Amino acid sequence: MTEFSFKITDFVRIKNQRIFHRKDLIFKTEKSLGLDQFLKEAYQNLKITYPKFHKMDGLCKLGILASEVLFKDHFISPDTALVLSNSASSLETDKKHQLAMSEMVSPAIFVYTLPNIVLGEISIKHKLQSENVFFIENRFNPELLMDYAEVLLETKKAPAVVCGWIDLKNAEYDVFLCLISKEGEIPLSKENLKQLYLFENE
Amino acid sequence: MSDLRTELKQSIIEQLNLEELELADIDNDQPLFGDGLGLDSIDVLELIVMLEKDYGIKLTDPEQGKEIFASIDKMAEFIEANRTK
């Protein structure tokens, strides 16, 4: 069964002011900070030096933070595919653009009114020129992600795949990214993806 | 006289989200694009919006942007010559 020949090599979870690398809590903020402050502090804490970060919208910042943690311990080939999804699309930024339209449209805001820009930002930062896709689903759909990742890996379109969920709505974020490849102990399966997504604190 | 230049530096840092920069980090004649501050094409468009919003100058060709925004000095000169606000 092909279901078990690929592994969930690594994973990251960002929710409720916490960042988990695998099941280890690597960053948390004490009080309920606003989204912008949380993102800024996480950026500083993770010692990322990438000034373009500050120009991005919330969704892209979350993507950069998550991928930074996920890629830390691995060599990431430029063929690593990206398969991401969410429910809210780019709604937070869409709202900002809508507001700006009543005064003066900001091109820097408009540029982020598409959820797949996060794929572009991750690709630019990590020099990936791989296949990438963004799905809009009502909720986290492990089967979709697994199917897509498997097709890419089995047909050798990519040596590794980053897949997951990255949602931002009403300043609430819900991020789960995992790296799928032949390495690691956790077999790739719908159940395992779901379990890891549901894990928040032990 | 140097107020406009200070104003511009402040605007640029805010508008373009150059969070890791202070006013003192930007020299008046330092190139803003390429190796300078590393601004890109979207930044040019944002500066074009700023020109209209804050100084009443409307640019229709983004290509002009690269020259006008080459440095703080160049920007200030252009604005002083053309501002309607």
Place this chain on the structure above:
Amino acid sequence: MNKGIVVTGMGIISALGNSVAENFSALTAGKTGLSYPEFFQTNHSNLPVGEVKFSNEELAGKLNLHEDHIFTRATLFGTIAAKQAIFQASLSKDDLKETGFISGTSVGGMDATEKYYQEYEEKTGQRRFIQAQHPGFTTSQIASYLKLGGYVTTISTACSSSANAIMLGARLIKTGKLKRVVVGGTDCLTKFTLNGFNSLMILSEEFCKAFDDSRNGLNLGEGAAYLVLEADDVLNGKPVLGRILGYGNANDAFHQTASSETGQGAFLAIKKALEIAGLPPEKIDYINAHGTATKNNDLSESTAFLRIFGENVPDFSSTKAFTGHTLAASGGMEAVFSLLALQNDQIFPNLNFEIPMRETGLKPVSELKKKKLLHILSNSFGFGGNCTSLIFSKNEE
């Protein structure tokens, strides 16, 4: 286990008309669908657009929708186009129960939000459209109306969305995960998009001139287009419109909205598509280019052409001066146009072209051209660096 993927149905609604036949007629007559906003309310009425010349009421009438329907403009387009495709593919009620639906969109129900957002708080009349803002809602409305019971999902990768939907559908059939799927995309004109693109200064006040040295931007368009894809071993003698032989996707990794000078994303996507198809570059008879007529895209795309094809760049044209740039729907529309080209051995012209770009000297096909066509490459490149190339081939017995 690798099955061949064939197209058994197609449907389209665009500025050229409300059927494949109407679109084909305009393409062969060289008659553009570009005009000025009529149904679309905007202050920028000087900007040419590829507007579908039907009001929402007329479209709803064609679908016999009741008064309280929740069909936004993109949903109306999508349902009409997908319905045509399903009809042509002669899908039975039982077939539909197992047929999947993969649809791309960039704005979803944004047009309704623009119209009704202000009144949501005080009045209740239009609140049913609140849920329609969600791009997934557009997809599920279409699937529900057409009784598509298989796997349903929405792809949102800007201008490459429907091309990616076609690619995903093809893959799912090839690997045996699906027998049959309807794929494509839909988008409508919105103030959101028009104002946004205007702020990027890439809209033209003239009818766009792809690949011309004096090109100065794109015209937005709207509409929808869908294909029915099936595995070639379940056909039972059904007529085949063409095959999907290859597909490729890659990220340009350069900038959020501009393409790299070397056209790297395009180059990689085309290369992958050729590899999957098992074709050397010289077998491509025609390229339906992304060709938006922006300074940036056309140069980047041309550079990719030169890198792949060297001195022998095949006949190519952009059909966006016919329909406008229909964003997420463009990949699907251009798939329909590519299949029409294959069926009729005709290359549709790149309207408004006069002078080749000084950097490349390349000349697109600027008049309707009769030519035996076996393999066509179709490109769709989206914001976020998302580049997709598809190869359509004639079904030879």
